Amino acid sequence: MGAVNPRESIVRRRAVVTGMVQGVGFRWSAREQAHRLGVTGWARNRVDGSVEVEVEGEPASVERMVAWLRSGPPGSAVDDVRVSDAQPDGDDAFRIRQTE
Template sequence: MIRKRAIVTGDVQGVGFRWSAREAAHRLGVTGWARNRADGSVEAEVEGEPEQVDRMLDWLRTGPPGATVAGIHVSDTQPQGDDAFRIRETA
């Protein structure tokens, strides 16, 4: 089990990014959360088996229709044992 934090930049707010991320996470079998940040980016933490997490990170690199991802910064973080993927309040 691994966990990654991703900061996704570009036109990623106001396009359903977090809700689509939750659907993708459910489909891919990962847990964690996503939230908008005040700087216009989306932050997400993704937890699961390495292959599942990699697939979710690939999804984040593109996002939903309507999003334009300019970049993504990924870092390791400690697994939390989440039981679902949630949308959090804006940071």
């Protein structure tokens, strides 16, 4: 067996979080949680009131971040999280982006 390519163990997920998720510090809390979990990506508000998040990293850490998105920070009220696969793009940090 050959060596495992480290990039093969990196996954990226895109999540659209709906509910009371704007104006409650959701993106900033997501950035703190991402830092704790060692994942990269970004979060931004969408004009429809949802928050869009992309998370990249080791599969277990990405899944922990997605699980966190399902509850969110105190003061938020998550109704739904739609998750899809995305292509890893090598982000080096987790950033807050401008509204789409």
